[in-house]
Amino acid sequence: MNEIDKNIQEFKIWYENELPHHNAAVNFFCQLIGAIPKVELVKGRTKSYEECISKFTRKYLPYIDKKEKEVIISNYLTDLIGIRAVCFYAEEVYEIRRGLRKYFKELEITDKSSQLEKTEDKFGYKSLHLKLVLKRGLKGIDNAGKFNNIQIELQVRTVIQDAWSVLDHKIKYKKSIPQGLKRRINRLSALFEIADEEFSNIQKEILKEENKINYRLKKGGRIETLKTLDVFRFLFVALKYFPNYDFSEFKVDGFVQEILLLKSDFTEGALNKALQENLSHVDTIEKSINQHLNPYTKIRYCLYKSNIEKFKTILSEHQQGIFDTLD
Incomplete structure (x- = not known):
């Protein structure tokens, strides 16, 4: 058994021992994030052992010296816990981010919306990806101390972004398909993006009409x-x-x-x-x-x-x- 195989075996033992704690952490983080204003739906999970090894093997192993003995695989997997928070409107994504700062420290941020807006030939789903860890010394949050050192990856999306992400994952062979099929997928992605913008714009117009009512009542219209x-x-x-x-x-x-x-x-x-x-x-x-x-x-x-x-x-x-x- 070479050193990498030993490291993988050690990770498996660690993964199975820590799984109950990580599952408890998922429940804790979902409850905490679900209580933040504008979050309508929150789901989370612990990445499976097979997914962890697949990611490590694909993303990190090619760059590790095979003779190296001190390879702790868990240190490479900072997204072992994944949480998805869903809101209604695009502008609420950043309201949620501000709400998260009460409890979490941001370690890394990836704004897929901004990335996609800078490209002309890529398709995918917009969302905000955050790597987070709990702030120290949180008061009034039961059991926060148990999960202080656990990093989570949080994706914040609108309902429409979330729907597109589900469909997007079902489309096979997206990167090397014929140009005609790529164009059709791009058109479909654009329709979802337009729907997201229109949904927000309609809500703004409704609020505008409601404000008119209040103004008319206030002024005795x-x-x-x-x-x-x-x-x-x-x-x-x-x-x-x-x-x-x-x-x-x-x-x-x-x-x-x-x-x-x-x-x-x-x-x-x-x-x-x-x-x-x-x-x-x-x-x-x-x-x-x-x-x-x-x-x-x-x-x-x-x-x-x-x-x-x-x-x-x-x-x-x-x-x-x-x-x-x-x-």
């Missing part, structure tokens, strides 16, 4: 009577009458679609008029039945009273019965 209802115009009107209610985005979206299915040309002004003219009557119904009605239900009653023919189905038969009895 006028009702734009002829503008067709959408989620933002609905919120502007609804929040005037129910300023302390949390209108969740999913419910609002479905409710506005329900209204527009019944009357496709329904406007911001029409909604405001329905509430202005009928809300006091609905408050009377609420007191009469001695039952709290949430804003959605109150708005339904107001719409029904404003135009029974168009909005008949916006109330259940039971609700219609209550309304007709007390009207």
